[in-house]
């Protein structure tokens with residue numbers, strides 16, 4: 001059996017990676033696409049050879065011969081479109097961050113549970129070979145007791161004030177929601193759950209959302225996590241550092257996957273590059289999970305935990 005996908009929101013990320021990832025997965029087929037602008041919809045559908053096209057998400061969601069919906073719209077659309085898809089009996093894989101806030105995440109999870117459909121969230125860094133390697137090194141106690149994890153990330157874009165990413169009611173926040181969310185999810189994967197979150201933000205002079213956010217989280221293990229995220233700075237690589245009592249791991253750019261392990265025995269450079277299409281392992285996992293009747297690796301509750309931490313951060317920063 002093949003999972004027949006409908007892709008709602010064929011903008012930047014759908015064009016860069018999602019459509020190609022669905023089309024390259026042996027268990028998947030891209031059969032329908034949707035956006036409101038008809039000329040751009042046709043251009044996308046022609047480019048990827050997709051037969052069914054819709055300018056209204058509800059029409060795609062209600063259409064027959066469709067098994068799953070990939071939601072790649074702005075964040076304020078994620079909750080209503082997920083609930084509509086679940087009610088129509090379709091499995092849902094939704095882009096990150098999962099929703100505007102934890103209450104929306106709860107509604108999405110319960111709609112999918114009630115309908116008996118799968119819900120996944122696109123935190124694809126969980127599949128990065130370098131992240132899995134770090135997880136293995138931590139579990140094998142190669143770093144001793146973990147004291148801290150730190151990540152610095154920035155998007156150089158200077159978003160105009162009318163971009164959904166910097167309007168709170170549309171994106172949910174600024175760089176913390178947009179790019180910090182990915183890194184918080186990696187923190188949770190590597191060091192487990194968080195007990196407390198402290199945060200400070202710097203307002204943007206140009207738009208409603210914050211321009212910078214710095215978080216200090218304390219994991220239940222006692223370790224610290226420090227996350228710095230920015231919009232509108234010079235290109236900031238996706239830098240990760242983990243410090244333990246017996247060793248340290250430094251990754252200059254998670255998207256490239258070179259890892260430096262430093263211990264008392266010296267330094268060791270390892271290379272664990274990600275898949276060419278970063279979304280490909282995510283789609284493969286989700287479609288296999290549906291076919292095997294198991295939960296996807298990045299389930300609704302997993303995705304929601306990042307929204308919980310972001311909410312705590314914004315509350316503390318206020």
Ligand SMILES: NC(=O)C1=CN([C@@H]2O[C@H](COP(=O)(O)OP(=O)(O)OC[C@H]3O[C@@H](n4cnc5c(N)ncnc54)[C@H](OP(=O)(O)O)[C@@H]3O)[C@@H](O)[C@H]2O)C=CC1
Pocket residue numbers: 008009010011012013014034035036037040056057071072073074075077095096097122178
């Ligand atoms: N995982 C990752 O690495 C990345 C994830 N993302 C996430 O993906 C999502 C989309 O981001 P991105 O592609 O950059 O955003 P874009 O603004 O480029 O694209 C959004 C798309 O959604 C469509 N859209 C908006 N509203 C609706 C609606 N009500 N019904 C149907 N279609 C709609 C828009 O077209 P139209 O206006 O014509 O309807 C557009 O095609 C976000 O959640 C973002 O955080 C983004 C980039 C990378």
Ligand SMILES: O=C1CO[C@H](CO)[C@@H](O)[C@@H]1O
Pocket residue numbers: 155178179182
């Ligand atoms: O990783 C990413 C690349 O940048 C985009 C724009 O800021 C983000 O939305 C996305 O999550």
